[in-house]
Each structure stands twice: as structure tokens, then as C-alpha cells.
Amino acid sequence: MTTATDLETQPAPGPEAQPSAADLDARDPLRRYRDLFVGADDPALPAYLDGNSLGRPVKALAERYRRFVDDEWGGRLIRGWDETWLRKPFALGDRIGAATLGAAPGQTVVADSTTVSLYKLLRAALDARPGRHEIVIDRSNFPTDRYVVEGVAAETGSTVRWLEPDAAGGVTADDVRAVLGPETAVLVLSQVAYRSGHLADVPGITRLAHEHGALVLWDLCHSAGAVPIELDAWEVDLATGCTYKYLNGGPGSPAFVYVNRALLDGLRQPIQGWMGERTPFEMGQDYRPADGIRRFLSGTPPITGMIAIEAMLELIEEAGMPAIRAKSEALTAFAVRRIDEQLVPLGVELTSPRNPAARGSHVTIDHPAFPAMVPELWEQGVIPDFRRPTGIRLGFSPLSTSFAEVALGIGAIEERLQHS
Structure with a gap:
């Protein structure tokens, strides 16, 4: 099994001993996967460092979509629903669960967006904790998480309890311990902080919440497909995440929803649509929630948005999450070492955890020149992400990102700072 130390985790004693990007790419046991992605060696796009926002498409997709249009959609038309499509949200959910979430079958389904899924799960969690009125969330969480929490709180008369984690870190067990109490109904937290990359202690925080009778809803958008997850083993209650980052489902591809089997039959989600009804094709007068994870469906599943996810899952299943995490x-x-050597002397600040085991698959750096610099970098085909007020986020998708891309991107930032 490949480990992070097989490549690079900590700086060596002197610069002469440090492996180069070319050395690391040559030694990379996953290097062959890079050739399976569209545009990986496009000279007009020499450094794509935003895979944590939108993953590259898998090359095999063009043929998959052609077959889908010609054979399934065009050839079978409405019959496709009975033949395969109605089962796809559950089959794909189970594959995502097995390959990336540590979830046994029957607990994960693919449907809707992350925002809609957060709303469904949060309302269901609140209803499952009658008499409790506090929702805990951190101010550094992704905007949609915070907005959903504030909206649900206004709808239900609940109180939002805000955590104030360190900006270069994220929510810790100590932060959570300080606010838990008899009024706590549910915590809404991200496994990987979207700005800093901080990796939360999911099992530890989940245990703390359970000790106080609360539920936890985990946002896995910045971790699924890049960080090993064990939802069942960690006794996680609820989780959701998008599929267009490390699962490479394409822009707007549907989210997944996970509900722990122990909670499934006791939860009722708030968006009652025909696909979540017990017998949808009877077109009955009254809504009766379906058994199992089906009850978290609402409308017609977005089948075309699931095809790209399937293609990426095949690569993840083959490579394995331990090697991907390594x-x-x-x-x-490697990025942090280059940042320290090349950018910190120019006034750049690393605003991510320094320990590789304490962060996800991106690092953030800050400098006052970055807001004006990012459009210039994009013009030259170096594509990082920007996060206000002054942050550049360097995101690495393990199967498609090379060490050479990282070196080139950091070198481009260095050059612009030197001439600014």
C-alpha cells in the first residue's frame, strides 16, 4: 500500500535533498491516471489547480454520453425508467458509499443539489429532536451551509449558536464541547473547511454530540473522493456532499445524501415529492413516505448528471482511497515546501494547517496582491481559486494533478509578486 511518506510529507534537512517535481511525478504510483482526463496535457492550460472546485472530465465520457444518447435515451426512450434509470440513484449512491464514504448499502442516494440536501437533512434532524432549539454551526462554514441554517432557524423558531474557529484552522472538538448542552439539537459542520482546508475530527466531534443527545450533519463537499471517510464506523448521523469536485461529475452534477440506517425509518424529510412516496406510480391522493433511503427523494432523478460520476468512480475504485489520500x-x-521557499519571503502567508494529516486536498495562501493577480494567472492558463478577501486556494485532485503543475503554478505566483 502506498503511503504519503513514499512520496513526500515533511521537508528533508536541506534543499539539496529535496525531490524535484519531476522526481515526484516519476515516482508517483498513480501517474498513469492523469492521462485519463481531458486536457491534462493541454499547453494552453499548464497548471489547473482548482480541482477542488470543479474536477476535470474523464476522457471516456464522450463515448459514454454518445451511447447514452443513442442507445438508452434515443433507443429506449420512456422505457429507460423501468429498465435502469429508476434504480440509478440508489445503485450510484451505494457505489459512492462503498468507494468513498465507508457506508454500507441502502444509506446513500444521489439527487438534488447540496443546498437542497442540507435543507432536507437539517429539517429532518430538528424534527427528530423535539424540545431542543439550538443549531450549531461555524462562521467559517461554506455560505450555503450558513444560509440554509439561518433560513431553517427562521422557519422553525430555532436559535443559531455560532462557533468562531481560527481562520487558518477550523472547528475542533474543544470548540464544540464548549457549546454543547441540553438545547443542542443538531450540529452542521464541514469535514474539510472550504477556505483553510482544515480537516475536522469527525469521529471525535460526532461522539461528543451523541453524548449530549444531539445529531451531527456533516458536509463532505471538500472531502469526498480525496479524504478517506468511514461514516458507518464513525457512527455519523447524516451527511451530504457535491459530486463535481473530487468525484468529477461535471458542473451542477447532483449531490449525494447519507442517512445512517439506525435513523432512516424515524426521519421525515420536508420536501414531499412523488419519488419519495411509497408507491409513486399509483399516483395516490395522500403522501406516505417510502421505506429506507428512498424517502429522501423528492422529484425526478437527474439521470444525465450521474453518468460522469460513474466514470470517475471506476477510477477511484481501481486506485483505492488509501493511495489517493497518500x-x-x-x-x-510539496506545495507547502515551495510556498515556504518561494512565496513566504515575498510576504505571502500560509493560512492552512501545516501538518498534511490535518488538512484536506487544498492549501490557501494570502497576500494583498492576490485579488488583482488571479485574473492575470487565469489569462496565462494557471488556474487557482480565489477566496475573499485576499486568498488564493490551490486545490489538488490526486488522480489528475501532477507535481509539475503545482511547481509551475507557485512559480507563476512568485514571478508576478517579484514584478508587482
């Missing part, structure tokens, strides 16, 4: 840690460690 590559991720090596990429971020």
Missing part, C-alpha cells in the same frame, strides 16, 4: 498529502506537502 497522493493528496504528498501534493499539499
Whole structure:
């Protein structure tokens, strides 16, 4: 099994001993996967460092979509629903669960967006904790999480309890311990902080919440497909995440929803649509929630948005999450070393955890010149992400990102700072 130390995790004693990007790419046991993605060696796009926002498409997709249009959609038309499509949200959910979430079958389904899924799960969690009125969330969480929480609180008369984590870190067990109490109904937290990359202690925080009778809803958008997850083993209650980042489902591809089997039959989600009804094709007068994870469906499943996810899952299943995580840690460690050597002397601040094991698959750096610089970098085909007020986020998708891309991107930032 490949480990992060097989590539690079911590700086060596002297610069002469440090492996180059070319050395690391040559030694990378996952290097062959890079050739399976569209545009991976496009000279007009020499450094794509935003895979944590939108993953590259898998090359095999063009043929998959052609077959789908010609054979399934065009050839079978409405019959496709009975033949395969109605089962796809559950079959794909089970594959995502097995390959990336540590979830046994029957607990994960693919449907809707992350925002809609958060709303469904949060309302269901609140209803499952009658008499409790506090929702805990951190101010550094992704905007949609915070907006959903504030909206649900206004609808239900609940109180939002805000956590104030360190900006270069994220929510810790100590932060959570300080606010838990008899009024706590549910915590809404992200496994990987979207700005800093901080990796939360999911099992530890989940245990704390359970000790106080609360539920936890985990946002896995910035971790699924890049960080090993064990939802069942960690006794996680609820989770959701998008599929267009490390699962490479394409822009707007549907989210997944996970509900722990122990909770499934006791939860009732608030968006009652025909696909979540017990017998949808009877077109009955009254809504009766379906058994199992089906009850978290609402409308017609977005089948075309699931095809790209299937193609990426095949690669993840083949490579394995331990090797993917090792590559991720090596990429971020290499980036931090280059940042320290090339950018920190120019006034750049690393605003992510320094320990590779304590962060996800991206690092964030800050400098006052970055707001004006990012459009210039994009013009030259170096594509990082920007996060206000002054942050550049360097995101690495382990199967498609090379060490050479990381070196080139950091070098481009260095050059612009030197001439600014």
C-alpha cells in the first residue's frame, strides 16, 4: 500500500535533498491516471489547480454520453425508467458509499443539489429532536451551509449558536464541547473547511454530540473522493456532499445524501415529492413516505448528471482511497515546501494547517496582491481559486494533478509578486 511518506510529507534537512517535481511525478504510483482526463496535457492550460472546485472530465465520457444518447435515451426512450434509470440513484449512491464514504448499502442516494440536501437533512434532524432549539454551526462554514441554517432557524423558531474557529484552522472538538448542552439539537459542520482546508475530527466531534443527545450533519463537499471517510464506523448521523469536485461529475452534477440506517425509518424529510412516496406510480391522493433511503427523494432523478460520476468512480475504485489520500498529502506537502521557499519571503502567508494529516486536498495562501493577480494567472492558463478577501486556494485532485503543475503554478505566483 502506498503511503504519503513514499512520496513526500515533511521537508528533508536541506534543499539539496529535496525531490524535484519531476522526481515526484516519476515516482508517483498513480501517474498513469492523469492521462485519463481531458486536457491534462493541454499547453494552453499548464497548471489547473482548482480541482477542488470543479474536477476535470474523464476522457471516456464522450463515448459514454454518445451511447447514452443513442442507445438508452434515443433507443429506449420512456422505457429507460423501468429498465435502469429508476434504480440509478440508489445503485450510484451505494457505489459512492462503498468507494468513498465507508457506508454500507441502502444509506446513500444521489439527487438534488447540496443546498437542497442540507435543507432536507437539517429539517429532518430538528424534527427528530423535539424540545431542543439550538443549531450549531461555524462562521467559517461554506455560505450555503450558513444560509440554509439561518433560513431553517427562521422557519422553525430555532436559535443559531455560532462557533468562531481560527481562520487558518477550523472547528475542533474543544470548540464544540464548549457549546454543547441540553438545547443542542443538531450540529452542521464541514469535514474539510472550504477556505483553510482544515480537516475536522469527525469521529471525535460526532461522539461528543451523541453524548449530549444531539445529531451531527456533516458536509463532505471538500472531502469526498480525496479524504478517506468511514461514516458507518464513525457512527455519523447524516451527511451530504457535491459530486463535481473530487468525484468529477461535471458542473451542477447532483449531490449525494447519507442517512445512517439506525435513523432512516424515524426521519421525515420536508420536501414531499412523488419519488419519495411509497408507491409513486399509483399516483395516490395522500403522501406516505417510502421505506429506507428512498424517502429522501423528492422529484425526478437527474439521470444525465450521474453518468460522469460513474466514470470517475471506476477510477477511484481501481486506485483505492488509501493511495489517493497518500497522493493528496504528498501534493499539499510539496506545495507547502515551495510556498515556504518561494512565496513566504515575498510576504505571502500560509493560512492552512501545516501538518498534511490535518488538512484536506487544498492549501490557501494570502497576500494583498492576490485579488488583482488571479485574473492575470487565469489569462496565462494557471488556474487557482480565489477566496475573499485576499486568498488564493490551490486545490489538488490526486488522480489528475501532477507535481509539475503545482511547481509551475507557485512559480507563476512568485514571478508576478517579484514584478508587482
